[in-house]
Every structure is written in C-alpha cells, then in structure tokens.
Amino acid sequence: MVVTEKALETFRIPIVLKKRYDNFINGTFVPPVQGQYFTDISPINGKPLCEVARSTAEDVEKALDAAHAAKDKWGRTAPAERARLLNLVADRIDQNLELLAKAETIDNGKPLRETLAADIPLASDHFRYFAACIRAEEGSLAELDNDTVAYHFKEPLGVVGQIIPWNFPLLMAAWKLAPALAAGNCVVIKPASETPLSLIILMGLIADVLPPGVLNVVNGKGAEVGKPLAANPRIAKIAFTGETTTGRLIMQYASENIIPMTLELGGKSPNIFFADVMEADDEFFDKVLEGFALFAFNKGEVCTCPSRALVQASIFDKFMERAIARVEKIKVGNPLDPSTMMGAQASSTQLEKILRYIDYGKQEGAKCVTGGERARLDGDFAEGYYVKPTVFVGHNKMRIFQEEIFGPVLSVTTFKTTEEAIAIGNDTLYGLGAGVWSRDGNTAYRVGRELKAGRVWTNCYHAYPAHAAFGGYKQSGFGRETHKMMLDHYQQTKNLLVSYSKKALGFF
C-alpha cells in the first residue's frame, strides 16, 4: 500500500455533490416517507456538504418490504452468479477510486493518502474476497450408518440488518455487506449519520448490478432509525459496531426477537515494545518507530487504535527520544492535501471529547511530552476539527490508559519483565487489538498467545487484509470479520437427516 507522490499528482477530479441524497431502496433512490432531511457537515472546514434523508420507521419498513420480496430469489441464486455480481461491485469501486476516496475524505476528515491507499482499495478487495469464498464453500455430509446420511447445507438467514459507524464509512460497509450478500442474504444497512456520503454515492454507481431489494440503504439518525431496524421482527440478524451502552441496547433488541448478532465495541489496544527492537538502528527499527506513531492513523478514530504503548524500561529514554521525534514529524492539515498525514477529527463532538481527555490526563498527573492541544489551521480550515498528535507518559491505572478516547492521544508506560508486559497489556476492559514488537520470535509468539485480544499484530500494526480474522475478546464484542468464518455468522445450517431404510423403527 505504498502511495507514490506521482500517482497523487494526477488526481485532479473535482467532486460534484448532489444537493440532496435519499435512501436507496428496491434498486432505486427513494425520498424518505416523512420528507425530512438532515445536513451533512464536513469536518474539514465545519461547513455543510449536502442534505441527506432523515428516515423514520416507515422507511425501514419499506426497505424490509423490498428485501423480503427479493430474498428467496437471491438466496437461490447460484454462488457463482452472486460472486460475479460482487466482483462487479468491486470493479465499480476500483473504477471510481478517486471519487470515492475524495468523498470519504471530505465526509470523515481522514487524509486522502489513507482513503486512496487503504480505505477504498480494501473495500473493493473485500467484495472480491467474499466472492471467492462463497464459490469455494462446501457443506458436508456424514454417513452415519449403512442406511442413514446426514447432509449439512449452509443456508442464508434471509434478511439482515446492519448498523455501521462513521470511522471507516465505506470499509465498514464493505466488511458487513460483502459476507452478508455473498451468503445469499438481503440487507438493510444504516450508515452513520455523520458519514453517509461514500455509501450513497456507491449505490449510484452499482444501482444496475444487484437485483432490486437485495441491498437497501436507509439513512438517518441512530435514535430514530436504529431501534426500528434492530428491534424489527422482520430481520433474522443484526450486526453493530459502536459504543458499549448502545451495544447492550442492540443486544436487548435482538433478544426480543431471538436473533443472532455480531458486535464490535471498541478497544484500548496495547502496543508492546521489547528492548531487543533497539538492538540495531536499521530498517526494522524504522518500522518500529512508525508502529509507535500509528496511534495517529485515521486520527486515532479506530477501535483498534494502539492507544497504549508499553515500552521496556531498559530502553525507555533512548526509545522515546526517537519515537517522539517521529510523532512530531506527523503533518496535520487539510486532508485533501496529499502530503497531509493526519486529517480532521470526524466531528465537533469528537474533538471536544479528545480535548477533555487530554485535560483529564494532565489533571491525573500524566506527563504530556508532545501535543496536548487543538491544532489551528489557516484560512478555509480554521473552523475544522484538528488536534495535535499527543503523547502522555503515565501508569496503566490512569483514566487515559483505561478509557477509550478515540483520538490521536497515546498513553505510554513502562514494563520490566515479559510477565509484566502481559499483565499490563491485559489490564483493560477491552480485547480488540494489540501489537507486539520484538526481534525474538519466541517472545513475540508467547506474548501474543497470552494477550487477551482478538487481533495481535506482530511486528506490524494497522493492517486489515481479508482472510485474517478480526474481532474482539471481552468487552470488545464477539464475532469475527474479514475472514471466511464471517460467512457462518450470516448462514444457518440445514441438516437433512435422510434414511434410506424402508423398515419402521418398531416403536408404534
């Protein structure tokens, strides 16, 4: 995923937005039943971008009507045909890389470098991955005795609901949609109201690809559309990524209808640096330093943000000298500028929360070694939501080490022994991600196996390739995405238990 400056220079496509975006239901754009719209604001400059449908329960019902009408045919469509269509979706994403990347950047605030190199390519790859998986999928059979065979078929659930967050709008949509659609389900998906743009633009690009009703997008506010969707008796499953209280709420709704869920609720991921990483000042050490600075990726608005760094005490001073220098090279600015490394926080709410936690950190006695305040940009961007990458040094019981800040704020502490690293690493409510950096394979392996996290990056971080399972332990949720095992979450097993015997049992 190397972005060359030359490739970015050729990017000059202006983006033209519609004044208003509706819902996408039954293969076409449909205005919301009650005719209400909300304003989508860009965090780059705090200004309005467009209006988007502010749906109500009636729109959810319309989407479900369309999905239910389409589900039998889609469920019976041959896997090879479903795969062909998912690959077409991927083609359309690839063909419109710059448009979607720019839309994502202006709606979310993340740098164009990242949307071009990561978000959009990963999204299209995800459709291709699940297209491949579904073609290679098989059920199983077992010959139980001479007369009895158990056939196991994987069948779609039917119609599923999905609620996605604003931090990786198109990629989170891809992670949820690709396996659900591949498995033969019809979907009603609700994007986050902060970031509806990229998905609704994509619907315009693929309106002719999927049969009507297979994929439906209902825009609106969580408080108005969330419950009508998640508590609806007409969905067979709900998938959610977001914060903890809402996660519990969604689980309750699911319990009303006795339906399965997958859930991803955040993290406070430890990034662990063993002393041996400093044995040489080489290419690998350069990678290690970048690994430390990766808390700033996507401006820290990642559930797996490596927001805690655990540095082995024996190298602490020398390591921090190099690491902080690396952090201070991070360029914060207009996300559309190809040289910008860190863009705007997604909303004023987020910015305020980050600044509040920076304040808590200072109050608790953590030492702020860089950053620690809002970043002021000039001209058009003065009203945007920018923060300086911030690093604190403290101990693991402080609030800034325990609570998810969801911003570019790193809390650093030390450890002496491997056991202590594991203990501190695991001393958190969450268990989504972790990073382990060591030149010694044994250390890396043993520590990785002891960490209670679903994704342990080993000598790397923030890589999200398809075919590597992703999901949480503990309060980070359950279910595994970005791997073919996600198909299981969107299917149910039909066992045909077949008797080839013509004789009665002898009971009655």
Added chain:
Amino acid sequence: MNAQVAITPEAAQLVRRLKAQHGALLFHISGGCCEGSAPMCLRTGDFLVGSRDVQIGELEGCPVYVGVGQHEYLKDTAIEIGVAKGEVESFSVEAPEGMRFTMRSMPAVASSQRIGMSVNKGLP
C-alpha cells in the same frame, strides 16, 4: 443531594422537556468507540439495567447508572452532565434534537462539599 453527579441548568431543562415527551428516562454512562463516554439518555422501558450497573445518583428524577467496568475509573470523580449542540449518531433520546448530553468529570473532593463546576461552554 448527589456528591457524585450534578447537572447544568441547561441540561436539566432539556431533561424536563424530554421527560414530558418520552416519559420516564434514565442515564447510562459507559465507554467504547465512537460515542463512548457520552452519557446516554434512554427511556426506562428501553434499557435493561443490569445487576452490575452502578447507580451513582439521580438527576431531575432520572437515575444515573455507570457500567461496572467504567465505575472503577469514575468512582473517585465528580461528574457533571451538561448539554451542547451537535449532530451525533447516537441512540440517546436528545440526539434527534441536534443536542447531545456531555459528561465532564473531575477528581472528587470531600463528599460534603459541592464542587463548583462551570457550564460546558463548547469548544475551548
């Protein structure tokens, strides 16, 4: 008298209006990504309070709960619930009004003293 949790006059006014509209409400504070740490204001019928949620007080007749995990880190703080303008993607009942409840917390002093806390004025 809640030593642990207080509310700004503006937030109190909003709570009263929301109660008139929705009926009995509660606050639940937890964490996590995206909107984590923002107090959620929900209809009491909507949210199943668990045996491990800790009630830290009551504001405008609405009980205030903290998830047990978060309570560990908030138990020695004094919490003030305020309100600010802002479009949020939240299931909290004030969200459709373009408002959001906010939470500011600071180390608690002796519980007999009420801490003077300034109204949340928005971005610094």
